[in-house]
Amino acid sequence: MRINEDTLLEGQKVVLVPYNADHVPRYHQWMSSPDLQKLTASEPLTLEQEYDMQKSWKEDNDSELPPYTCTCFMLVSCCHSRTCSLLDMFLCSFVFDFSPIECTFIVLDKQKWGDPSIPEEGCMVGDVNIFLTDPSDPTLAELEIMIAVPCYRGKGLGKEVTRMMMCYGISMLGIQKFEVKIGLDNKTSIAMFKKFHFKELTVSEVFQEVTLGVTVNENVRKVLFGNMDFMLQREYGKARDSRQAANQPFSVSCE
Ligand SMILES: CC(C)(COP(=O)(O)OP(=O)(O)OC[C@H]1O[C@@H](n2cnc3c(N)ncnc32)[C@H](O)[C@@H]1OP(=O)(O)O)[C@@H](O)C(=O)NCCC(=O)NCCS
Numbered sequence: 001m002r003i004n005e006d007t008l009l010e011g012q013k014v015v016l017v018p019y020n021a022d023h024v025p026r027y028h029q030w031m032s033s034p035d036l037q038k039l040t041a042s043e044p045l046t047l048e049q050e051y052d053m054q055k056s057w058k059e060d061n062d063s064e065l066p067p068y069t070c071t072c073f074m075l076v077s078c079c080h081s082r083t084c085s086l087l088d089m090f091l092c093s094f095v096f097d098f099s100p101i102e103c104t105f106i107v108l109d110k111q112k113w114g115d116p117s118i119p120e121e122g123c124m125v126g127d128v129n130i131f132l133t134d135p136s137d138p139t140l141a142e143l144e145i146m147i148a149v150p151c152y153r154g155k156g157l158g159k160e161v162t163r164m165m166m167c168y169g170i171s172m173l174g175i176q177k178f179e180v181k182i183g184l185d186n187k188t189s190i191a192m193f194k195k196f197h198f199k200e201l202t203v204s205e206v207f208q209e210v211t212l213g214v215t216v217n218e219n220v221r222k223v224l225f226g227n228m229d230f231m232l233q234r235e236y237g238k239a240r241d242s243r244q245a246a247n248q249p250f251s252v253s254c255e
Helices: 021-030 032-040 047-059 081-093 157-173 187-193 218-225 237-245
Strands: 006-010 013-016 101-109 124-132 140-146 177-183 199-204 209-215 233-234
Touching: 006 237, 013 157, 021 047, 021 124, 021 199, 047 218, 101 157, 140 157, 140 177, 157 187, 157 218, 177 187, 187 209, 233 237
Parallel strands: none
Antiparallel strands: 006 013, 006 233, 013 101, 101 124, 124 140, 177 209, 199 209
């Protein structure tokens, strides 16, 4: 989705940047982990397929975004992006002749990112996605989150990233309702989404997953937007250039 291709969201603990080709090898390495595959209900891809996914995301056409998204609805799903997008693309191509619109950010450790000598790939800790999958309901979308690096879990990053992405979805994409699908044994994720007023909608014994959902009402807005100082939006390209410039060695003239 091009809408966020030059967007950087800066929180207290994390920085969200658009998914680009430099991020693919690390991302691919994460997703080779059987634990993460299970937690995110995803299938492994080859490195080449991962590059294709990144490329297809980057080339997504925002013109498919409905013009009236500002009054709408959002579906959030917590299964992993690649599984969702492949399945959704397959179903949508048959049922609706429609490609789901995806908005992906890579989650960076803000403290590491503040040190320009550390390459951006070295700051990666997870990813977060919004999918708009239903052409008949332009406000319907999916949200996914993964804090991939285990030592970063349980430190408030997941909650901050979820809040940032929900705020972004509401204000930039017009999302009004979120749903999330979570493995029944993923207690951490279920507990986290309940903090954002998500309630159980359905349980699938077959898929061993629960669907939680929330409609963005005044109470939810208070939780999300209560203290807007928590997030800044900047231009990604400029931030990346100034980070790279700060890492250039001073040129010393011998003359
Ligand atoms: C699920 C996940 C996104 C949560 O992010 P996180 O950074 O670990 O969680 P946070 O530290 O922000 O904590 C958020 C809430 O989760 C719950 N939580 C966190 N750690 C927990 C633990 N060890 N046990 C039970 N609940 C826990 C708490 O309710 C916590 O809120 P609180 O701190 O106000 O009590 C992250 O653990 C993750 O990505 N795990 C692997 C992939 C995955 O499961 N993705 C979700 C697929 S549906």
